[in-house]
Amino acid sequence: MTAANVRQIVLDIISDIAPDEDVSTLDDSKSLREQLDLDSMDFLDIVMELRKRHKVEVPQEDYPKLATLESCVSYLSPKFA
Amino acid sequence: MKYDAIVIGAGMSGLAAGIRLAMFDKKVVILEKHSIPGGLNSYYQRKNFDKGGIRQFDVGLHALTNFIKKGEKGKPFSKLLKQLRLSYDDFKLCPQSYSKILFPDYSLSFSNEFELLQNEVMEKFPREKDNFMKLVTRVRDFNELDLTISYSSSREVLREIIQDEVLIEMILCPLLIYGSAWEDDMDFAQFVIMFKSLYFEGFSRPEGGVRTIITLLMEKLKSVGGEIRFKTPVSEIITQDGKAIGVKIGDEEIHAPVILSSIGLPETAKITQALHEKMNPPIGAMTFLESIFVLDKKIPLEKNDSTIIFYNDSSKYTYRPAQNFFDPSSAVICFPDNYEPLVREGEGVVRITYMANYSQWKELPRPQYEEKKAEVAESALHLLKKVITGFDEKVLFKDVFSPTTIERYTWHLDGTVYGSTEKSRDGRTPIQGLFIIGTDQGFLGIVGSLLSGISMANLHGLMGAEA
Numbered sequence: 400m401t402a403a404n405v406r407q408i409v410l411d412i413i414s415d416i417a418p419d420e421d422v423s424t425l426d427d428s429k430s431l432r433e434q435l436d437l438d439s440m441d442f443l444d445i446v447m448e449l450r451k452r453h454k455v456e457v458p459q460e461d462y463p464k465l466a467t468l469e470s471c472v473s474y475l476s477p478k479f480a
Numbered sequence: 481m482k483y484d485a486i487v488i489g490a491g492m493s494g495l496a497a498g499i500r501l502a503m504f505d506k507k508v509v510i511l512e513k514h515s516i517p518g519g520l521n522s523y524y525q526r527k528n529f530d531k532g533g534i535r536q537f538d539v540g541l542h543a544l545t546n547f548i549k550k551g552e553k554g555k556p557f558s559k560l561l562k563q564l565r566l567s568y569d570d571f572k573l574c575p576q577s578y579s580k581i582l583f584p585d586y587s588l589s590f591s592n593e594f595e596l597l598q599n600e601v602m603e604k605f606p607r608e609k610d611n612f613m614k615l616v617t618r619v620r621d622f623n624e625l626d627l628t629i630s631y632s633s634s635r636e637v638l639r640e641i642i643q644d645e646v647l648i649e650m651i652l653c654p655l656l657i658y659g660s661a662w663e664d665d666m667d668f669a670q671f672v673i674m675f676k677s678l679y680f681e682g683f684s685r686p687e688g689g690v691r692t693i694i695t696l697l698m699e700k701l702k703s704v705g706g707e708i709r710f711k712t713p714v715s716e717i718i719t720q721d722g723k724a725i726g727v728k729i730g731d732e733e734i735h736a737p738v739i740l741s742s743i744g745l746p747e748t749a750k751i752t753q754a755l756h757e758k759m760n761p762p763i764g765a766m767t768f769l770e771s772i773f774v775l776d777k778k779i780p781l782e783k784n785d786s787t788i789i790f791y792n793d794s795s796k797y798t799y800r801p802a803q804n805f806f807d808p809s810s811a812v813i814c815f816p817d818n819y820e821p822l823v824r825e826g827e828g829v830v831r832i833t834y835m836a837n838y839s840q841w842k843e844l845p846r847p848q849y850e851e852k853k854a855e856v857a858e859s860a861l862h863l864l865k866k867v868i869t870g871f872d873e874k875v876l877f878k879d880v881f882s883p884t885t886i887e888r889y890t891w892h893l894d895g896t897v898y899g900s901t902e903k904s905r906d907g908r909t910p911i912q913g914l915f916i917i918g919t920d921q922g923f924l925g926i927v928g929s930l931l932s933g934i935s936m937a938n939l940h941g942l943m944g945a946e947a
């Protein structure tokens with residue numbers, strides 16, 4: 400799976416969790432939390448959706464690795480390989 | 481039968497917890513003693529003797545706190561929508577016009593715009609202007625969601641900041657009666673939650689009342705595959721080596737490594753031998769009486785355009801069980817007709833809440849019980865006439881429910897509404913795998929208990945080691 404695919408997977412999940420957010424203008428290198436109205440509960444949902452939809456596990460100590468779109472892609476890509 | 485999690489009680493917190501767990505494919509069952517969902521915020525019906533047919537009433541629901549406008553972010557209500565994947569529009573929220581705190585020498589109005597209360601305080605208590613703003617900053621900066629903070633007295637904090645005793649009483653009055661398990665005081669963390677919910681954010685009511693909320697939750701639960709069983713009282717929580725392993729319902733046993741109980745901390749201890757040996761949480765003393773009047777027409781707006789009146793007949797507010805069955809010296813008077821749009825056609829409704837005394841009601845034999853309830857209704861009507869000048873609408877129908885009614889339909893010991901004064905802020909109990917959600921986790925009211933169910937399901941059901 401390409402980096403672009405993984406990026407899209409994360410964006411799809413965010414759009415479902417926070418339907419009111421515009422994800423088309425996101426800066427990949429900036430913190431998601433700063434750009435969107437996401438709190439720790441929403442990050443849990445991202446993790447839960449990754450597990451539910453793609454059987455990808457993110458242990459709690461790795462949550463910080465989901466901070467930006469860029470870091471999401473580099474952290475998750477090997478898990479999708 | 482083996483489940484990932486069992487939720488005890490289908491009140492607001494239980495339904496929310498069930499939805500969260502089922503949403504992420506946990507095998508979960510909600511067990512509810514009553515035949516319908518809602519718990520303390522349920523509904524009931526009465527035969528309408530004058531006209532035939534049936535009238536529907538909400539048990540609770542004066543007001544949904546934590547009002548937000550569509551699209552507002554980062555607030556408790558928006559978190560709740562996101563976590564339960566519900567849409568703002570489904571709630572059909574009708575905002576309040578405004579509410580007021582009515583004391584003998586002063587009245588303070590507040591609405592869904594905080595500026596109103598701020599201006600009212602400045603106008604009526606000009607000397608407290610700076611102090612009030614200090615309190616507002618203190619409240620704004622306080623992290624009430626920190627699950628590790630311990631009890632501190634709100635009165636003490638208030639006295640450090642505000643000089644005028646009457647202003648302190650007036651600020652406290654709505655916050656205490658809308659959510660304090662403590663007599664005459666409340667935990668400061670709880671004060672902050674309530675201050676934000678009532679004064680910063682405000683009130684609304686879903687069109688259709690509490691049923692609208694319950695229907696949304698039940699549909700969501702179904703769509704995510706959650707199971708629910710009614711008329712299914714849990715008689716015992718089974719433990720083994722200090723761990724909860726399941727529950728008993730009659731002769732049947734259901735097993736799960738995670739049990740979320742919304743029935744209250746003392747109530748949970750009562751059905752869990754191993755927990756009872758370790759703790760004896762006090763039963764909360766605060767319970768109430770509610771009189772509901774159906775009027776031949778809605779009260780004209782010239783006579784009253786406010787949504788809720790927090791009435792107190794002296795400059796000191798007393799918040800404790802009534803000395804004599806009920807205490808008419810203070811009341812919450814709710815006018816559900818005064819949520820927007822303020823239509824004036826059709827019958828009117830008024831709801832009046834008094835503080836009550838459980839043990840006295842409990843001991844009353846039948847005929848006297850009915851007489852006493854009639855006395856309550858009469859007193860409430862008298863109060864209404866006193867507060868609304870020129871009130872002359874005809875009462876078509878009235879109903880009163882008492883602390884024993886609350887006990888009978890929710891199984892909260894002593895009819896307690898705001899639970900025990902001992903809260904489990906992180907939901908944990910001395911029994912591994914057994915968690916407290918809802919009122920006795922320290923988050924109450926409709927919005928609070930929904931958020932409690934969500935956050936405890938997240939913490940102990942989704943992220944927890946057991947699940």
Ligand SMILES: Cc1cc2nc3c(=O)[nH]c(=O)nc-3n(C[C@H](O)[C@H](O)[C@H](O)COP(=O)(O)OP(=O)(O)OC[C@H]3O[C@@H](n4cnc5c(N)ncnc54)[C@H](O)[C@@H]3O)c2cc1C
Pocket residue numbers: 488489490491492493494511512513514517518519520521539540541542543544545712713714715742743768770886889890891892897917918919920924925926927929
């Ligand atoms: C008269 C009144 C007016 C109110 N007005 C408002 C208002 O205007 N706004 C607001 O926000 N809040 C209001 N509240 C408060 C609000 O209703 C509660 O804080 C909230 O509903 C609590 O939800 P909960 O899930 O914590 O508990 P509960 O609703 O008490 O849920 C517990 C559930 O467990 C069930 N149960 C008990 N024992 C067992 C057992 N052994 N086995 C299985 N099930 C069991 C009960 O039947 C109940 O359904 C009001 C309450 C009352 C009583």
